[in-house]
Amino acid sequence: MQTCKSCLxxxxxxxxxxxxxxxxxxxxxxxxxxxxxxxLPFLVFMFWNAGLFNKKEFSDFESEFSFNLEKIIDANKPNTILITYKVKNNTRYKWRDISYEIISKHDGELxxxxSVSDFSWVIQPNSESFLTVKVPIVSNANEWELKIKDLEVKRY
Ligand SMILES: [Zn+2]
Structure with missing residues (x-):
């Protein structure tokens, strides 16, 4: 025998x-x-479809990004230049929260x-976006390499 959960x-x-x-x-x-x-299965599918269960890692999509050096100009600040890269996103995702490094090709110096102004940088799916970076002038550094360390998929 058991006791009714309602009337006991x-x-x-x-x-x-x-x-x-x-x-x-x-x-x-x-x-x-x-x-x-x-x-329940529909809810699970909807969450899965929205990408909440399968986080995209930039490292898996790195090869689908390419960049070209577009222009180098003098910054208003002394001993600083502004380098503009054209970044191409060949993925079908929108990315944001870029994290990058500019390395001197001469000796690999970072x-x-x-910078704070990169917060609003977003790249649309299958499109290009310009990224301008402020680089200090260092002797022997006359060739620069852009390395994207990380990007996050923007969902909304
Ligand atoms: Zn009962």
Whole structure:
């Protein structure tokens, strides 16, 4: 024997429904909850489809990005130049939160990393976007390499 969860009267151990108050003893036996059970796979699919379960890693898409040095100009600040790269995104995702490094090709010296103004930088799927970086003038550094360290997929 078991006790009804609703009215606390003694009922058959195998009973899924109380014979006194008609209340269901297990939530999933209650027809009112059937729709929830039916909906569950759809909810899982929708979350999965929205990419919430499969986070995109930039390292898996690195080869689908390319960049060209577009122009180098003097910055208003002394001993600083502005280098503009054209970044091409060949993926079908929109990316943001760039994290990069500018390396001197001469000796591999790290010359610049992200700046605060890069926060709004976003690149649309299958398109190009310009990225301008402020680089200090260092002797022997006359060739620069842009290295993207990380990007995040923008969902909204
Ligand atoms: Zn009952």
């Amino acid at each position: 009267k003694e009922i058959e151990t195998s009973a899924t429904k109380c014979s006194y108050c008609q209340s269901y003893q297990v939530w999933y036996k209650n027809p009112q909850h059937y729709s929830l059970i039916i909906m 010359l610049a990393t992200n």
